[in-house]
Amino acid sequence: MLNERPIPPSALRDPNAVEMLRVWIAEGKLESSIKIGMYAETTDVPEDVAWGMILADLARHISNALQSGYGFTGEVLDRIQATFLRELGAPTSTAHGEFVTNDRSPQGDG
Secondary structure: OOOOOOOOHHHHHOOOOOOOEEEEEEOOEEEEEEOOOHHHHHOOOOHHHHHHHHHHHHHHHHHHHHHHHHOOOOOHHHHHHHHHHHHHHOOOOOOOOEEEOOOOOEEEEO
């Protein structure tokens, strides 16, 4: 049984809601499922810019949750940002996986 996070009520109400990202720790490593291409297919926003905005928004939500729910103090968002940039520059692990379409057929590395 998966330990899934609850779906936000607004996503349940909105018939046009789209799940963009799932992340797990499984078998001792980070696993993810990412919807890539939605922005390129449906908006004028470049896909890489859209993902930068999504990651920034996630960082703010995580910072807020750590402060309000776990008593973290100080510049939590700054520490998240510093760690993010350090990890981009010198990864502690490599990203593996493949790009798959909705029908789950491999489309190359990604």
